[in-house]
Amino acid sequence: MNATPAYTWAIKTVEGLMPKKSTTDIAGFGERLVTLRKAAGFTQQELAQELGVSRRMIAYYEGETQHPPTTILPRLAQALGVSADELLNGNGRREAPPPAASVRLQRKLQQLEKLGAKERRQAMQLLDMFIEREALKRQA
Numbered sequence: 001m002n003a004t005p006a007y008t009w010a011i012k013t014v015e016g017l018m019p020k021k022s023t024t025d026i027a028g029f030g031e032r033l034v035t036l037r038k039a040a041g042f043t044q045q046e047l048a049q050e051l052g053v054s055r056r057m058i059a060y061y062e063g064e065t066q067h068p069p070t071t072i073l074p075r076l077a078q079a080l081g082v083s084a085d086e087l088l089n090g091n092g093r094r095e096a097p098p099p100a101a102s103v104r105l106q107r108k109l110q111q112l113e114k115l116g117a118k119e120r121r122q123a124m125q126l127l128d129m130f131i132e133r134e135a136l137k138r139q140a
């Protein structure tokens with residue numbers, strides 16, 4: 001059954017005025033989140049702990065949702081070192097991200113600072129040992 005010419009014209013007119021919802025927008029947010037998370041040196045579990053949510057929620061944001069809840073958006077952007085606009089739309093101001101290893105090391109050092117004095121001292125001794133060993137390798 002063919003559409004009447006008037007009906008066909010109306011469909012074409014509506015299609016021309018109403019942009020179709022793009023499925024790339026949905027995938028775009030999740031892909032951006034994955035890319036930004038990895039660039040910041042986070043695993044899904046680490047980012048979840050940073051934000052106080054489950055790893056499953058991070059996986060959901062990365063794959064099945066358009067946007068995270070507005071209550072978590074500012075913390076998510078801050079943890080990843082980007083603006084909310086960058087996170088949602090892929091544009092906006094973005095600071096040069098520090099190398100992933102640097103971010104991970106910084107987080108580990110913050111965790112070490114929360115340990116007791118004895119544990120911090122032991123960790124420092126262990127770090128000193130590795131640093132000295134590396135220096136000796138370079139001299140040889």
